[in-house]
Amino acid sequence: MNQPSDDVLRDMHRRMVRIRVFETEAGRMAEAGKIPGALHLYVGEEAVAAGVMVHLSDDDWITSTHRGHGHLIAKGGEFDRMFAELYGRATGYCRGKGGSMHISNMELGMLGANGIVGAGPPIAVGAAFSTKFRNTDRVAVSFFGDGASNEGSFHEAANMAALYKLPAVFVCENNGYGEYTPQKNHQAIKDVADRAAGYGMPGVVVDGMDAVAVYEAAGAAIERARAGDGPTLLECKTYRFFDHVGVRGMGLSYRTDEELQEWQKRDPIHMFEAQLAQLGVLSKDAAAAVYDAVSADVKAGIEFAETSPLPDPATLLDDVYA
Amino acid sequence: MAEREITYVAAIAEGATTILNEQDSAFIAGEDVAGAGGVFGSYRGLLDEFGPGRIVDTPISEEGIVGLGVGAAATGLRPVIDIMFMDFMGECMDEIANQMAKMRYMFGGAAKLPITVVTMSGAGMNMAAQHSQSLEAWLCHLPGLKVVTPATPYDAKGLLIAASRDDNPVFVVMNKLSLRTSGPVPEEAYTVPIGQAKVVREGEDLTIVTYSRMVREALTAAETFAKEGIDAEVIDLRSLQPLDIDTVLASVRKTGRAVVVHEAVRFAGLGGEIAAQIQEQAFDDLDAPVARVGAPFSPVPFSSVLEQTYLPNAEKIVAEAKHVIGL
Ligand SMILES: Cc1ncc(C[n+]2csc(CCOP(=O)(O)OP(=O)(O)O)c2C)c(N)n1
Ligand SMILES: [Mg+2]
Numbered sequence: 001m002n003q004p005s006d007d008v009l010r011d012m013h014r015r016m017v018r019i020r021v022f023e024t025e026a027g028r029m030a031e032a033g034k035i036p037g038a039l040h041l042y043v044g045e046e047a048v049a050a051g052v053m054v055h056l057s058d059d060d061w062i063t064s065t066h067r068g069h070g071h072l073i074a075k076g077g078e079f080d081r082m083f084a085e086l087y088g089r090a091t092g093y094c095r096g097k098g099g100s101m102h103i104s105n106m107e108l109g110m111l112g113a114n115g116i117v118g119a120g121p122p123i124a125v126g127a128a129f130s131t132k133f134r135n136t137d138r139v140a141v142s143f144f145g146d147g148a149s150n151e152g153s154f155h156e157a158a159n160m161a162a163l164y165k166l167p168a169v170f171v172c173e174n175n176g177y178g179e180y181t182p183q184k185n186h187q188a189i190k191d192v193a194d195r196a197a198g199y200g201m202p203g204v205v206v207d208g209m210d211a212v213a214v215y216e217a218a219g220a221a222i223e224r225a226r227a228g229d230g231p232t233l234l235e236c237k238t239y240r241f242f243d244h245v246g247v248r249g250m251g252l253s254y255r256t257d258e259e260l261q262e263w264q265k266r267d268p269i270h271m272f273e274a275q276l277a278q279l280g281v282l283s284k285d286a287a288a289a290v291y292d293a294v295s296a297d298v299k300a301g302i303e304f305a306e307t308s309p310l311p312d313p314a315t316l317l318d319d320v321y322a
Numbered sequence: 323m324a325e326r327e328i329t330y331v332a333a334i335a336e337g338a339t340t341i342l343n344e345q346d347s348a349f350i351a352g353e354d355v356a357g358a359g360g361v362f363g364s365y366r367g368l369l370d371e372f373g374p375g376r377i378v379d380t381p382i383s384e385e386g387i388v389g390l391g392v393g394a395a396a397t398g399l400r401p402v403i404d405i406m407f408m409d410f411m412g413e414c415m416d417e418i419a420n421q422m423a424k425m426r427y428m429f430g431g432a433a434k435l436p437i438t439v440v441t442m443s444g445a446g447m448n449m450a451a452q453h454s455q456s457l458e459a460w461l462c463h464l465p466g467l468k469v470v471t472p473a474t475p476y477d478a479k480g481l482l483i484a485a486s487r488d489d490n491p492v493f494v495v496m497n498k499l500s501l502r503t504s505g506p507v508p509e510e511a512y513t514v515p516i517g518q519a520k521v522v523r524e525g526e527d528l529t530i531v532t533y534s535r536m537v538r539e540a541l542t543a544a545e546t547f548a549k550e551g552i553d554a555e556v557i558d559l560r561s562l563q564p565l566d567i568d569t570v571l572a573s574v575r576k577t578g579r580a581v582v583v584h585e586a587v588r589f590a591g592l593g594g595e596i597a598a599q600i601q602e603q604a605f606d607d608l609d610a611p612v613a614r615v616g617a618p619f620s621p622v623p624f625s626s627v628l629e630q631t632y633l634p635n636a637e638k639i640v641a642e643a644k645h646v647i648g649l
Contacts, residue, residue, distance in 0.1 A: 036448035036626060037447070037448035037449055037450065037624065038449060038453075088448070088624055088625030088626055088627070088628075089625070094624070096623070096624060096625030096627075096628060097450075097451075097621075097623045097624055097625065097628065098450060098451075098624055099448065099450045099624030099625070101449075101450055101452065101453070101624075102450055102451065102452070102624070114452075115409070115449075115450065115451070115452030115453050116409070116410070116412065116413070116452055117382050118382065118413070147381070147382045148382060150381035150382050150383045150386075151382055151383060151384075151413065152383065152385050152386070152413075153413070178353075178381070178382050179353065179354050179358065179361065180354050180357055180358040181353070181354055181357060181358075181379050181381075185357070185379055186379075186380075186381040186382070187381060250358075250361075252358050254357060254358060310625065310626075310627045311623075311625050311627055311628050313627055313628065313631040315628070316618065316620055316623060316628050316631050316632060317618060317619070317620050320619065320620045320621070
C-alpha cells in the first residue's frame with residue numbers, strides 16, 4: 001500500500017535537499033552574526049518533514065515547533081521570504097515580527113513554528129475540529145518532539161482528538177533529546193507511540209531516517225484521518241545532526257561524537273539517494289542538479305533578505321488586533 | 323566580608339550553592355538544570371557538588387514541575403523551582419495562581435509553602451514574543467506570593483538566598499540581559515531583605531522609581547540630566563511584593579516629582595500601582611503628575627529595529643521625565 005511513484009520519490013528528495021541546504025546556510029549565517037536570535041535547525045530530520053508533507057496540500061494544516069524551518073520548507077515555504085523573516089526584514093513571512101521561532105504562513109497551511117514546547121498539538125486539534133466542522137476532507141498534522149510529549153498540553157490534545165474522532169495526525173519527532181536531556185532521563189518509556197493506546201488511537205513507530213518508511217506510515221495515518229476514522233500517533237525515530245540551538249550550540253557534552261557519527265552513517269538524504277540510484281529513479285547527475293538548483297535558490301533567498309528593507313518602526317503596533 | 327567582581331549569572335550560581343549547602347531539605351528542580359547546569363549557566367557545577375538527588379533534571383512539564391514544588395513544600399521540603407523563561411508561566415499558571423498562592427490561606431494557615439521559583443525575564447535578545455516578556459504584574463496580582471527582581475549580581479545572590487530562607491512562595495525574577503553584567507559580590511552567604519528598596523543614586527529634583535534591568539537605564543538617564551543641571555534620584559525597588567512604598571514616598575516628598583519605569587507593558591503594569599500609591603499618600607508634595615515609562619501595548623517583536631523601538635530606555639526616560647520637570 002501507499003507505494004510512492006517515481007515522481008513522488010523525486011519530490012521528496014527535492015524537499016529534503018531544500019531543507020538541508022537552507023538549514024546549513026541559515027546556520028552559517030547565524031554563526032556569522034547575520035541572523036539574530038535563536039535558530040533551532042532541522043538537519044538530520046529531513047525525512048520526517050518530507051515523508052509527511054508530500055501527502056498534504058496547501059489546504060491541510062500543520063502545527064510546528066521551535067525547530068520549524070524544515071516543516072515550512074517541506075510545506076512549500078519560499079526561501080526568499082523565509083530568509084527575510086530570519087533576518088528580521090519587512091519582507092519576511094511575518095514582516096519581521098516572528099523570526100525563526102514563529103515563522104508561519106497561513107496560505108500554505110502552516111500554523112507557525114512555536115516558541116512554546118507542546119503548544120502545537122492542541123492548536124492542531126482545533127484546526128482538525130475546524131475542517132470537520134466545515135465538512136472538508138482536510139487534515140491537521142501536528143509535529144512535536146519527544147520532549148514535548150511530556151507536556152500536559154499534548155495529552156489533552158491527543159485525548160480530545162481521539163474522543164471527537166478528529167482528522168488529526170500527531171507526528172512525534174523523537175530525536176532522543178529534549179534540549180540536552182536524553183530521552184531516558186525525561187520519560188520512562190522508549191516509544192512515545194506506546195501512549196497512543198491510552199488515548200484510544202493507533203500508535204505507530206517508524207524509522208525517521210527512512211523517507212519511504214515515513215511516507216508509507218504517514219500516508220496510512222493521513223488516509224485514516226481523511227476517511228473520518230480519527231487520529232494516529234506516528235513516532236519517527238530520528239536525530240538532529242546540529243546542536244539544540246544553532247550549529248555548534250553551547251558546547252555542552254551531553255552526547256558523544258560516536259553517537260552522532262553512528263546516526264550520520266544513516267544520513268536520511270544519503271540513504272535515500274542510494275535507494276533512488278538503485279531504483280534508477282534519480283541518477284547521480286540528476287541529484288547533483290537538484291543541489292545546484294537548490295543552492296542557487298538559497299543564494300537568491302539570502303540576497304533577497306539582505307537587500308530587503310527593515311520593518312518601519314511605525315509598524316510596531318500594527319496587527320496587535322484585527 | 324571578602325568581595326570580588328563576579329557576573330550576575332555567577333552570583334545566581336553562588337546563591338544556589340549556598341542554599342543547597344545551608345538547607346538540607348532544599349533541592350533544585352527544572353529543565354536542564356542538572357546535566358547542563360541550566361541553559362543560562364545558573365547552576366553550573368552543582369550536579370557534581372550535590373548529586374542528582376539535590377539538583378533534579380525534569381521532563382518538559384512545567385505544570386508538573388511547579389506542582390511538584392508545591393507538594394514538596396507543603397510536606398516539609400524547601401524546593402527551588404527553575405522556570406527557564408518567565409513566558410513559560412503560561413504552562414503552569416494554575417499551580418502558581420490557584421495552588422501555590424492560596425493553599426496556606428485556604429487551609430486556614432495550616433500549610434507552609436517555603437518555595438522559591440527562579441525565572442528569567444526581559445527582552446533585547448531577538449528572542450521574540452514568547453521568550454522576552456516581563457510578566458511580573460501577573461505575579462504581583464496574586465495575594466500569597468512574594469516577588470523580587472534583582473538588578474545587580476549582589477542582589478541576585480542576596481535575594482535568592484533570602485527567598486529560600488523565607489517561609490513563603492517567592493518568585494525571583496532574574497533578567498536575561500543582565501546575565502553577563504558584573505558587580506561586587508561577597509563570597510560569604512548574605513541576604514538582601516525582601517521588601518526593601520534601595521536608593522541607588524541620590525538627587526534632589528526628580529525621583530525615578532524602577533527595578534530590574536531598567537535600573538541601569540535610569541542611571542544613564544540620571545547622568546544625562548546631571549549634565550543639564552538636574553539632579554535625579556534613582557530608586558531600585560528590588561522587591562515588588564511586598565513593595566517598599568515608604569522609601570519611594572520619602573524620596574518623592576523631597577523631590578516633588580516622580581517617574582515610574584519598567585520594561586513590562588505600561589498598561590496595567592506595576593507603574594500604575596506605584597503612581598496611584600504616590601498620589602494617594604504624597605499628593606500635597608507633588609509638583610507634577612507622576613509619569614510612567616513602560617513598553618507599548620504590543621507583544622515583543624523579533625526584528626531588532628522593532629524590538630529597540632519597543633523597549634524602554636534611557637532616552638525615553640529622559641523624554642518622559644522632561645514633561646514632569648516642565649522642560
Ligand atoms: C513550554 C516550554 N518549556 C521549555 C521550553 C524550552 N525548550 C525549548 S526547546 C526544548 C526542548 C524540546 O525538546 P523536543 O520536544 O524533544 O524537541 P527537539 O528540540 O528535540 O526538536 C525546550 C525545553 C520552551 N520553549 N517551552
Ligand atoms: Mg527531541
